[in-house]
Amino acid sequence: MLPTDSPSQSASLLTLSGIGKRYAAPVLDGIDLQLRAGQVLALTGENGAGKSTLSKIVCGLVDASAGQMYLDGQPYAPASRTEAEALGIRMVMQELNLIPTLTIAENLFLEKLPQRFGWINRKQLAAAAKVQMEVVGLGELDPWTPVGELGLGHQQMVEIARNLIGSCRCLVLDEPTAMLTNREVELLFSRIEKLRAEGVAIIYISHRLEELKRIADRIVVLRDGRLVCDEDITRHSTEQLVQMMAGELTKVDLDTGHRRIGAPLLKVRGLGRSGAVQPASFDLHGGEILGVAGLIGSGRTELLRLIFGADRADSGEVFIGDATHAADLRSPKHAVRAGIAMVTEDRKGQGLLLPQSISINTSLADLGRVSRAGVLDHAAEDSAARDFVGKLRIRSNHVGQAAGELSGGNQQKVVIARWLYRDCPVMLFDEPTRGIDIGAKADIYKLFAELSGQGKGLLVVSSDLRELMQICDRIAVMSAGRIVETFARADWSQERILAAAFSGYVSRQEAGAAEPAGNTV
Template sequence: MPPTQSHSPSAPLLALSGIGKSYAAPVLDGIDLDLHPGQVLALTGENGAGKSTLSKIVCGLVEASAGGMLLDGQPYQPASRTAAEALGIRMVMQELNLIPTLSIAENLFLEKLPQRFGWIDRRRLGADARQQMEVVGLGDLDPWTPVGELGLGHQQMVEIARNLIGSCRCLVLDEPTAMLTSREVELLFSRIERLRDEGVAIIYISHRLEELKRIADRIVVLRDGKLVCDEDISRHSTEQLVQLMAGELAKVDLDSDQRKIGAPVLRVRALARAGVVEPASLDLHAGEVLGIAGLIGSGRTELLRLIFGADRADAGEVFIGDSPAPAHIRSPRDAVRAGIAMVTEDRKGQGLLLPQAISVNTSLADLGRVSRHGVLDHAREADVAADYVRKLRIRSGSVAQAAGELSGGNQQKVVIARWLYRDCPIMLFDEPTRGIDIGAKSDIYRLFAELAGQGKGLLVVSSDLRELMQICDRIAVMSAGRIAGVFGRDDWSQERILAAAFSGYVGRQEAVHAAQVAGNTA
């Protein structure tokens, strides 16, 4: 049954019809959507639901594979972000688009610096910058401050201020409050209300449902690239929205019921890093696949990096096996020596030597085993790589092929092969199936089952909740840097896990409101 829709009586500013987008697999499918002047539309959904992709299509950063758009009733197909901005369609992305070495003023007007006699008019630039900074509550800052010296919250506000320069008819905000303090959030909301009164249409993307209820008129929910709700936001409770986002889970049998769970191979106790991960404790058992769920920015990757020694913890300890003494892990090298492997989410930037051969990348974690008297045995290295190419079904011309020439799924398999060769009893996986096709995913799922069957402990971070529920024995949920709950197969559901993932943000927003009420009544 198609979702009911609630629209304002005015003619649409922007109309989307049948919008679709495919990469290795469909990301968006048949999206129909109208956006009206002076309307704040909340766009939400699970990680990977297609929110950012849809907004990038609207703003000219990505081209749709299917469907069309109308702006003021006329065909609209921006060839670039610049083309969209020229028509008043602007976007503040999660990834800041600022140059840290330049000042606030220069970043604000970089594409249109005021000039006089062929030189930059610094007096006018400073005055214009101060005026624009006042708009977002940054009037107390020196406009000549280098952006790199600002905190992330202030940088985000500079980015918002930059996008409000000139004609703005539609503003897309992608997770705009993720790095803001409560005061900055209030300033942003105040500005949004003013823009709405001025007739600007706003698409507000966020996981923070209580925040959406406060600022938006209408809510659109995406699930698996499809639009499943387009209604007045007041019609839905937080619990109902979570249910809409969750949908039904497809069952996949990976023999999880037959796994033999042993003693802990990894014990984490009160591990923390200020501002990123609150004291976190968990046990990972031999033969177990333990998932870590949570929203983007909840601290999942950061927790794995602390365990692996890639970041320095401020507090807490890590214990290996049944050792009563904590492991001294100050670097990834220490972690590997302690028997911990980590497959990073950035396989191209941090996981692989892209110009190097598959054989080189496979043996990299244990060169001693393919060396004789300190000299690499290339024939032995090639034999090892060939064995893993066969076992993991890595599609390649030969083991001499450069890793950078492989598909994403095959690149991921090469990274995994390296750590299989090292034979670590504890394996950390950060987004192991992101950006790979369904066939490669199935291969990796089967591999996880095999590794768990061998008695290894697997700790898996994924933004795909369905994936975690298919492959894991237990799921720990992080929210706002804390472990909000741990669920076993007997007591989990998508609704419960999503509710836990949102809990830290809902509580934080309620605390802000309580403080405001207390301040107003004082």
């Protein structure tokens, strides 16, 4: 690696030397890296290993506590994201940086809105937005659509499109495909190849090792804030990379052979909402993991929200257990009282109180258990949180640490801990392992096995078909807002599930309608 007193090297676009970062404890320690123009560098590691912190230092969002950086051999220390972007260093963050009340066009060109006589030139803005949207495969959308009305996958593509505007010398992508469909992933990879050919350096952060092997030249593995690998990616197998990330070989196998399926815990009858979910009926049994597959816009998340009372249904009823009267699900509060928990796909916006501690976030769904005469027992609250921190391997300094200071994957574990603490018999999971590393994913799978073994019913939405096929007893497939088919483990195949997921759109395409942007089942 390049010594700090000799920064110049013609082949290196960006050089990091001895980069460190401390908060209450060290997060990064002595990181040395070199990145060449036109190179795709894969950056991976477990949640909390320091990947996002390192990328934020490179992009001016966080100051390093130690070390130096050089851009084209010259000292580089951006004081802000804006300063880094002016030098061509851009970042698409895992947490989206969009304003939901503004339109796609306004979000794309927020800092450079075309004007005429002091007014926004809407015609010019729309035209420029359409060009940029076509780059990432969003050409079918109206540029005046408010971003808040888009699904997370489409929002991610808008964020990527925004960062491809103007000069870009180094692009940092933090878990860019976590919310994307196969079609969108292919468009992104195609764009990465073009950027590479244009001499743009890419830092690609992901836990999806198959993606990294496909697009990257080099791989850097961080573990506990230290660099443990910086080599040609072809030199290591997936198993070796996992071992370097976790410090031990981690398997994600789930034993489904001895699961006992009991009586229905949840009966959904004709539940629907106009424009989102066609009347749906199914049973979720005790001890069962029922997956929900489908394309983006197929109604998977919307179905879970109806069951949880987050959206009001136009039709249908939900029964809990052997009850003969429908459950009162007019709000999430009523759903929780009925014994239903939900881990949402948007942990930051809907799942956590980010400024509050791990302890508070863990006990939030059942404060009565840690209260005495209406007064919170903080010792009991901390004790409960410590149990889940250990069980779920939540990387943190202490249970009093703010949830917003944790990595994305560890934040997701805190949300799951809250509902485990509440101990609801029916648990709804919307993309539960999105943005979670391989080791943590194995922990979640084992947890699912434990919960089903306890007789709980799990309803799991996932965009990872392999995940659903690995953990589920049955998979219901949604297409165009309707449950079109349900497969048992002995009957499903990837091809049959995919065919079912697209089936609801075939008639539309034959009638000349545009192909919907899809989310991989």
